[in-house]
Amino acid sequence: MTSLPSPLVVDDLSFRYRDRQGAAIDNISFEVKPGEILLIAGASGCGKTTLVRCINGLIPRSYKGDVSGKILVFGEEVKDWKLSQISQKIGTVLQDPERQILGTKVVNEVAFGLENLGMPREEIYQRVDEALNFLKITHLRNRETFNLSGGEKQKVALAGVLAMRPSILLLDEPLASLDPASAQDTLDAVRTLADQGLSVLMVEHRVEDVLRIHPERVMFMSEGQVRYLGDVAGLSKVVNYREVKLPAQDIIDRAKHDPAPLVLSPLPGAGKGPDGEALVKFKDVAFGYEAEREVLHGINLEINRGDVIAVLGPNGAGKTTFVKHAIGLLKPKSGSVLVNGRDTREASVAEIASMLGYVFQSPSHMLFAPTVREELAFGPTNMKHPKDQIEQEVKEALKIVNLSEKENDPPLALSFGQQKRVSIAAILAMQSKILVMDEPTAGQDYQNYMNFMDSILKMPVFEAIIFITHDVDLAVIYANRVLMVNDGQLVADGKPQDVLRDFDRLRANRLIPTSLLDLNLKRFSTTGRFMRAEALAHI
Structure with missing residues (x-):
């Protein structure tokens, strides 16, 4: 036969x-x-x-x-x-x-x-x-x-x-x-x-x-x-365990033989602002794309200096809709959003852009220029940054996302993961005070996303960072505050160790506990903070 x-x-x-x-x-x-x-x-x-x-x-x-x-x-x-x-x-x-x-x-x-x-x-x-x-x-x-x-x-x-x-x-x-x-x-x-x-x-x-x-x-x-x-x-x-993200215990077993990574401190911009005013304030915000279907219901919260916020929740929960209100791309049907004390209904998107920079979930929604360098220069040029400053901003942003050698390539000829990093770099070059990223790690290998997240947290220009993610480990490693959104409502808001320890609530919001979260919770009484697997290897 x-x-x-x-x-x-x-x-x-x-x-x-x-x-x-x-x-x-x-x-x-x-x-x-x-x-x-x-x-x-x-x-x-x-x-x-x-x-x-x-x-x-x-x-x-x-x-x-x-x-x-x-x-x-x-x-x-x-x-x-x-x-x-x-x-x-x-x-x-x-x-x-x-x-x-x-x-x-x-x-x-x-x-x-x-x-x-x-x-x-x-x-x-x-x-x-x-x-x-x-x-x-x-x-x-x-x-x-x-x-x-x-x-x-x-x-x-x-x-x-x-x-x-x-x-x-x-x-x-x-x-x-x-x-x-x-x-x-x-x-x-x-x-x-x-x-x-x-x-x-x-x-x-x-x-x-x-x-x-x-x-x-x-x-x-x-x-x-x-x-x-x-x-x-x-x-x-x-x-290479730095390139491909393995289960946490596998990383710990390999990383204990290597030097310990640097421990990141909170945002350099934390604690700025003597006025005590929140950077962004949501007051009873409700919104729907279609008249009969409300997507956000009565959102109240403040975003403050020094916040590194992970926004978690199921697909279709309203996370992106919520974030688009913070940057003025969407205006509430009722309630109000204040950015630096000013109602977003009264400010143009261009005005808000100097305060908030937004990285879309899909890079194809952002990229249009013939070369990566021109793509990155577009925002700072529009915001009337001096020419020599723009050159510096573009170079620095390319270095952070590990794409310096691609500056003359057409962005849309790059891989999806590289396009995503170009879209992040385009916002970094604008030097807005608040960085907002929708799924920043989509299409990224472990090493790239750890490197650019590490670099972003060290940048003195940012007063707050907000990222929407489905990667629970990204929240574990980088966030100092977690917002959980489901069905257009804020169902949790607090420190990662408080919000993420409730496994029943995680599952109710279509989140799955990871091996890294599990290990961090077990060792929290010793460490007093959440850490990446490479750092846990040296505790």
Whole structure:
């Protein structure tokens, strides 16, 4: 009896983008079996997304350059296949769901691929409902896609791919925008699909989360090459624990042999302001995008000098809507928001920008300039900073986000993780007093996000920092105050050690306790503060 060919074989694959020096991926070979989950890990910009683009046919059709080697799908070479042919066998969920969603309503978006195949209407609706049910998002069926949160968009993009019933599933950072409980649901769904015979390649920085569903193998990439391909047990021995975020105990075991990291002190800007006035004040704020649907209900809080605030909560809870009120992008339907004592209804967005700088969740909402350097110079130029000061601000911001060598590259030609860092650098260059970041670590490897968060906390210009995150560990390491938002209400506000020790409340707000949080709570009586795993290794 002859055995069936493997769903996917990649043979000696190399690719160099037309407008860049050096190969993005180099001599990559591997095979994926039916029902296997292959986790692909590595630093931001190491070639993971390029590999995905080669497999799903976007290279060389949409991204031009020099390609060599072979890709076989069920024994057939795919280089002459049409994209429509490839998409029936290989489903892809992109890193940035904004780039994938075309339909105005969720039901139309999920049906889009099936309609293009000319399927009967009845079968389309059956498959759409099946995909929505499977991902537990039936309640989103008739919602406008524009008004969905980033995490909800991520799930809708996945539903559209699953409705096509591919044999191979490529997931490029599928957890980046998801709250921890949704990430767990998505991973459980992926495990179920693999157990039913689907082959899954998952590019992901949230390695600890993926290990919970026992991927059959792990591939570790660095500088466009495969450095490790094998079982999970061997991963922590070969990877750089600073690049790939391993479970906290694994980091502690490795880090105890290295020098202890510096302990960060609070913001240099803390304690400024003799007037005692809050930087930002919310008074009974209520808001809704649609007349009949209120998103925020009666929010009251103050943001003060020295606050490093993590905003946690489920997808669709109103976190981004809340933060957009602080920066004047949205105005309350009732109540008021005061920035430096001034009502945001009376101030223009440009006026508020000198006080608050905002990094959007999706970099594609921010980036437009032909080069990274021009992108970073745009804000300071508009704010009429002196020319020589702008040069200095741009250089410093590029250094902080580790992109100095990319200053002449087009921002939209960079990887998603690099684009995200450009969008952060663009706001850093403006030197606003309050830095507001929506999902700053999406698409970032561990080393990059630790480096730029460390650098930001040392910058004397910032009087307060606010970041929305689904990464509980980011709140553990950096925040001195945690806000928990759910269903448009503030359900908790306090020190991380007070808010995060209540595991029942965490789970009720779709947050999952992590190995780092657990270790910090156990050692809190000794340390008196929350710390990163590398620092705990030396206690």
